[in-house]
Amino acid sequence: MSLIRLNIDSFRNIQLAQLSPSSGINLIYGQNGSGKTSILEAIYFLGMGRSFRSHLSQRVINNEQDKLTLFATLNLPRGDSKIGLRRFRSGETEVKIDGEKVKRLSTLAETLPIQVITPESFSLLFEGPKSRRQFIDWGAFHSDPQFYAAWVNVRRVLKQRNQLLRNNSSYDQIQYWDREFVRYTEQVTEIRNRYVDSLNELLKGIIGEFLPQVDVKVSFTRGWDSKTDFAQLLESQYPRDLATGHTVSGPHKADLRLRVGSLPAQDAMSRGQLKLLVCALRIAQGKLLKQQIDKHSIYLVDDLPSELDAQHRQLLLKQLVDTGAQVFVTAIEPAAIVDSLHMPPSRMFHVEQGRVTVIE
Ligand SMILES: Nc1ncnc2c1ncn2[C@@H]1O[C@H](COP(=O)(O)OP(=O)(O)OP(=O)(O)O)[C@@H](O)[C@H]1O
Known part of the structure; x- marks a missing residue:
């Protein structure tokens, strides 16, 4: 699955852009503030109905406009499909898939599985269990139709x-x-547990390539002691729950534990290594989705070169190419990517003050 056309209208500093991306590696380059991340954000917005940068969706609408419009043609095994999304300053969102109005944003996510890797992706490891739970649930959602x-x-x-x-x-x-x-x-717990087990198999190989010297262990914790029956736990913890005014243990506390030896991964690894660990998790997720339901994810990698040395840039790009998925990467200087690829990127786009041009 890939985007074969993308139209962006009034999204951040992009007034109007029309891109025909390749199904392989798409390199988007330009100076700071030119609009590179905004292109990735627009693709994400189309797939998720929200931004990966701001929880205030109104902020992504171009300052001088009262609505944004995103439109894409997707190449799917069953044929082409057209997705459109319009977001108004009033907060209203309209989504259409092949001309039909769609009510639930989860239908968009199902149609367009997206993996994002940004310089801030460390939040997956640092910012408490919520983002790690979201990571598990992305996979559980796509791999099992009962999950949602x-x-x-x-x-x-x-x-x-x-x-x-x-x-x-x-x-x-x-x-x-x-x-x-x-x-x-x-x-929910059974699907999550099964998902993390399947992911672990793939993850070992990728982590072994990215971080051969680090013994990272990934495991699932359900949100309460796994030896305790959940119904009994709810009953025995009723007085505590009553005192705190909320349910203290349960599936809303599930987590993905990432450890190196006895330490949490973030205490045992450098920033570059942590970025590679996040990349390994995302790549494993995309590969597993392909294995399980024969669907490719679209990868959005913002500022790929940051924090990585030349060898690790190469390794990361090789893994991304190996997924066979459509990839959008951004960089300030194109050489930082071009020099790390064995062959030229399939397509290059230059962005300058919100204007996008394809480099032939
Ligand atoms: N709602 C908006 N309307 C108009 N312009 C906006 C809006 N929101 C952000 N901008 C501007 O859009 C520009 C593009 O930002 P973006 O983050 O996409 O740039 P970038 O090329 O990824 O930069 P960097 O290399 O620094 O990460 C910024 O200058 C920002 O001020």
Whole structure:
């Protein structure tokens, strides 16, 4: 799967751009502030309905406009598909896939699986369990069609349970919700666990190439002690939950543990090594998706050269090429990428003050 056409209208400093990317490596280069990241962000916005930079979606609309429009033609095994997204300053979003209005943004994510690697990707390792849980759930969502509904139900029931706790409800009142909570939690946890197991197999090979001297161990933690029955735990921890006003343990605390020996990975590795670890995780995820449902992800790699020496740039680009996926990489100087590739990038785009030109 790849984007064969991309139209960007009023997204950040890009007034109007039309790109025909290649299905291989696309290099986007230009000076600081020219709009390179904005192109990656526009692709992400089209696939996720939100930005990877700002949680305020209004900020991505060009300052002088009241709406942004993104449009892409996707090349899929079943034929071409057209995706359009319009976002208004009022907050309203319109999404169309092949001319049909789409209500749920998850339909977009299903159509366009995207992997992002930015210089800030370290957050996957540093910023607490939320971003690591999102990483697991990206894979669980794409690999198992049952996951999304179970996950939505976990969130719904958890919200309800927490509300009851805040209202000082008796355990009898909460018990009804706990039965549902346990049922959906089992589903979500099983899919997450299975997913991390499958990922680990692929990950070992990639980490072995990127970081041969570092013994990184990746494991899944479910959010409570795995030896304890979840229904019993909810009952025994009811007094504590009541005192804190929320459910202390459960699937909302699941995590991906990344350790080197007895230390958390972020305490044992350099910044460049951490970037490579994040890249290995993302590449493994894309490869697994291809194996499991025969679907390619699209890779967006912002400022690929930063933090990496020439040898590791080469290794990373080789792994990205090996995925067979469509890749968009940005760099200030094209040589930083061109010199690390065994063959020239399939297509190069130069960005200057929001204007994009293809380099023939
Ligand atoms: N809503 C907006 N409307 C217009 N311009 C914007 C908007 N949001 C951001 N910009 C501007 O868009 C420009 C492009 O930013 P972008 O981050 O895409 O650049 P870049 O080429 O990736 O830069 P760098 O190499 O420094 O990371 C910036 O100068 C920024 O000030």
